[in-house]
Amino acid sequence: MRRFLVIVFLWLFLLCLTYSASAETFTCLACHSAMKGKIRTEGGTVIDVNVDSERYATSVHGGFDCLMCHKQFSLNPHEPAKIGNIPKNIAALAGKIAHKAKVDPVALAACTECHDSVYNMVQESVHGKNVIEKKQSDGALCTDCHGSPHYITPKSTATSLVNKKNIVKTCGECHENENLAKKYDFGTHILDRYYESFHGKKYVIGHPNAPTCVNCHSYHDIRMWDDPKSPVAWDNRTATCGKCHKGATKKFVTAITHKPIGKHNPIPYWFEKGLIVLLLSVFAFIVGHVVIEAFAEIRDRVFRKGGGH
Amino acid sequence: MNNELPKEYLRFNVIERIQHVILFITFLLLTFTGWALKYPEITIEHQRWWISMWGGAKTAGLIHRIAGITMLIDFVWHVIYLGYMLSTGKMKVRKDTTIVPLPKDISDLIKNMLYFLGIGKEKPQFGRFSYIHKFDYWAVFWGMGIIGASGFFLAFPVQVSFLFPSWSVNWMWEVISIMHSDEALLAIVFILFWHFYNEHLKWDKFPMSTTWITGKITMEQMRHEHPLEYELEFGSKKGANK
Numbered sequence: 001m002r003r004f005l006v007i008v009f010l011w012l013f014l015l016c017l018t019y020s021a022s023a024e025t026f027t028c029l030a031c032h033s034a035m036k037g038k039i040r041t042e043g044g045t046v047i048d049v050n051v052d053s054e055r056y057a058t059s060v061h062g063g064f065d066c067l068m069c070h071k072q073f074s075l076n077p078h079e080p081a082k083i084g085n086i087p088k089n090i091a092a093l094a095g096k097i098a099h100k101a102k103v104d105p106v107a108l109a110a111c112t113e114c115h116d117s118v119y120n121m122v123q124e125s126v127h128g129k130n131v132i133e134k135k136q137s138d139g140a141l142c143t144d145c146h147g148s149p150h151y152i153t154p155k156s157t158a159t160s161l162v163n164k165k166n167i168v169k170t171c172g173e174c175h176e177n178e179n180l181a182k183k184y185d186f187g188t189h190i191l192d193r194y195y196e197s198f199h200g201k202k203y204v205i206g207h208p209n210a211p212t213c214v215n216c217h218s219y220h221d222i223r224m225w226d227d228p229k230s231p232v233a234w235d236n237r238t239a240t241c242g243k244c245h246k247g248a249t250k251k252f253v254t255a256i257t258h259k260p261i262g263k264h265n266p267i268p269y270w271f272e273k274g275l276i277v278l279l280l281s282v283f284a285f286i287v288g289h290v291v292i293e294a295f296a297e298i299r300d301r302v303f304r305k306g307g308g309h
Numbered sequence: 310m311n312n313e314l315p316k317e318y319l320r321f322n323v324i325e326r327i328q329h330v331i332l333f334i335t336f337l338l339l340t341f342t343g344w345a346l347k348y349p350e351i352t353i354e355h356q357r358w359w360i361s362m363w364g365g366a367k368t369a370g371l372i373h374r375i376a377g378i379t380m381l382i383d384f385v386w387h388v389i390y391l392g393y394m395l396s397t398g399k400m401k402v403r404k405d406t407t408i409v410p411l412p413k414d415i416s417d418l419i420k421n422m423l424y425f426l427g428i429g430k431e432k433p434q435f436g437r438f439s440y441i442h443k444f445d446y447w448a449v450f451w452g453m454g455i456i457g458a459s460g461f462f463l464a465f466p467v468q469v470s471f472l473f474p475s476w477s478v479n480w481m482w483e484v485i486s487i488m489h490s491d492e493a494l495l496a497i498v499f500i501l502f503w504h505f506y507n508e509h510l511k512w513d514k515f516p517m518s519t520t521w522i523t524g525k526i527t528m529e530q531m532r533h534e535h536p537l538e539y540e541l542e543f544g545s546k547k548g549a550n551k
Contacts, residue, residue, distance in 0.1 A: 195349075198463065198486060204349040205356055207366035245467045252470035255482040268483035275491045283498055289422075290506040296425035297512050 028066045029053045047103045056150045069110040069149065087113070100131045100141055111142050111149070121221040130184075138180060145170055145219075162219075164212060168194070168203065171213045189260040197256070209244065216240055216256075314543060318531045320437075321524040328387050329521055332449070335380035340497055342369040342376070347490060377460050384453045405436035405537040410447070414440035436537040441507055448503075452496045459489040 033053035038046045056062055067073060071086045086094070086106055093109035094101075101108040112119035122128040122141065130139035146152050147161045155162055161170045172191045174180050181188045194200040194213070202210035214222075216232055223230035231240040237253035245252065259265045261272070321329070345360040363369035394400035402409060416433070417440050423429030433439075438446070462469045462485050473481045509517045513530075520526055531539045 198346075201346045201349050202366060202370075204353060205345050205360045205366045207370065209367070247467050249467070249470060251473070251475055251478060252467050254475070254478045255466070255470070257479060259479070261483065265480055265483070267480040268487060271484050272487045272491070275487060279491060279495050279498075282495060283502075286499060286503045290502050292422070292425040294506070294510075296427075299427075301512060 025065050029056075041103075045102050049103075051150050059149075059151050059153055061149055061152060068113075069107040070104055071110060072104070072106045093119075096132045097141065099135055099137050100139065107149075108141060108143065115142075118220050125220060125222045126224050126227070127222060138174075138183075140174060144174070167212050167214060168200075187258075187260060190258045193258045193260065199256075211244065215243070314528060317525040317527055318542070319524055320520055320526050323524065324390060326521060326524050328383055328390070331383040332380065335376040335383065336496075336500070338372055338376035339380065340493075342373040343493060345369065347494065374464050377457070377464065381453070381457050381461065384457065403541070405541050406438075407436075408438050408443055408446055410440075410443050414443060434536045435534065436541075437535055439534075441503075445504055445507070448496070448499055452492060455488055455492045456496060459485045459492070463489060 035050040090109045094105040098105040127140040130136050153159045225232045241248040241253045261269045345356040349356045420433040
């Protein structure tokens with residue numbers, strides 16, 4: 001019996017080792033899961049160095065050692081970072097995106113170790129080029145859409161920022177931002193116009209086939225519409241729209257523009273205004289007619305005793 | 310009551326009644342399933358609940374399309390039926406029985422309003438269809454044209470896109486969506502107020518007139534509500550008047 005128990009405990013212990021973060025991660029998290037507030041780096045950026053250990057454990061990366069991504073740190077905490085230990089491709093990428101990463105550029109570059117094909121796509125995308133070629137710190141990389149790597153959950157879960165239920169809002173984090181819209185010259189009306197469209201309305205009420213931003217614009221390899229590789233580029237649209245609308249023609253695919261209704265698109269604007277005038281006048285007429293008729297009817301029945309016929 | 314006179318008068322024959330029943334069933338289905346798309350951004354929780362009552366967005370969309378096409382078929386049937394009735398002389402366009410709007414309807418409206426307001430002493434004398442009925446009837450025609458056509462376009466966007474010249478596609482679909490949605494609201498409000506008041510809530514009709522089932526109205530009603538038609542049909546039979 002005793003031998004049996006020992007075996008069971010040993011097995012459970014091994015199980016713990018396999019399925020949870022390693023001892024080393026526990027060591028880091030001993031402090032880094034109990035930190036309150038934020039700290040200011042030498043560069044002046046305010047960063048959060050706390051990790052919610054419970055959420056981390058349930059994320060898709062929950063079994064990782066901290067150092068798997070935070071490669072420039074060694075086992076001895078807070079010893080000066082050593083670039084030498086980092087694989088060359090990651091170090092190079094980290095150099096290219098250093099201005100973007102608030103906390104640890106190496107960790108942000110380390111995604112490529114497992115997700116290299118996706119990361120290559122991102123680097124070619126309008127979001128990636130903005131960071132790498134135009135050196136903008138507010139461009140989007142992995143964490144801007146997926147959230148902190150510590151808490152990434154599978155796309156199918158409701159907490160995932162790229163889940164179908166959340167993806168439009170996630171895109172909106174930047175694409176509805178006034179400052180970014182001004183800087184990069186995109187309109188903040190895009191999401192509103194999407195929500196007003198039949199695609200957006202269907203999405204909001206939960207139609208399973210309703211397209212979101214990414215169904216037409218793609219995601220990791222997202223590009224400007226005038227880039228010939230973009231799925232919404234003129235020559236690719238019939239194929240893109242054709243995914244749902246079989247037999248889509250050149251004429252059909254010009255239908256969606258996300259154009260704001262108003263100065264630039266006066267016909268729908270004035271058409272809607274005209275319809276509203278028509279609606280309100282008809283409402284006024286029928287409601288007015290019904291109300292005074294009802295009063296006259298009561299008057300006739302009560303005070304004129306069925307007169308009037 | 311004179312023996313020569315029947316007690317009831319057949320106002321709508323069975324074909325007209327069936328057309329009406331199909332019309333209102335499809336209208337209600339279209340209203341209920343389409344409503345969730347009208348203001349989803351404002352009251353999303355209610356709209357999600359409401360659409361789940363109709364089997365979810367996908368099922369509701371299917372019901373909406375089936376009901377829409379049924380309604381359009383009903384409408385086409387009605388127009389063909391009218392053509393048949395008129396060409397065979399079974400239906401004649403006469404001043405006091407026609408549904409076609411005439412100048413008299415304007416003066417009837419003014420007269421009626423003055424009476425309601427207590428200024429006029431007499432109610433107008435109506436034929437088979439008062440201006441209220443005519444408005445009710447032609448509003449459906451208007452709705453069929455506007456909502457029916459735009460709904461058809463929205464249901465088959467790829468197939469109908471060849472209809473629009475290329476300089477119009479940039480705004481045409483916006484216009485079609487606005488048309489469908491705003492005109493549908495107009496139709497709903499119109500039915501709720503105009504049709505419900507005049508055919509359900511009125512003092513002597515509440516809770517509803519049974520004419521839509523039997524097709525018949527009483528001679529009493531005929532005399533009071535449609536005096537000109539009464540005169541035309543039974544005027545020669547003396548003693549018919551009170």
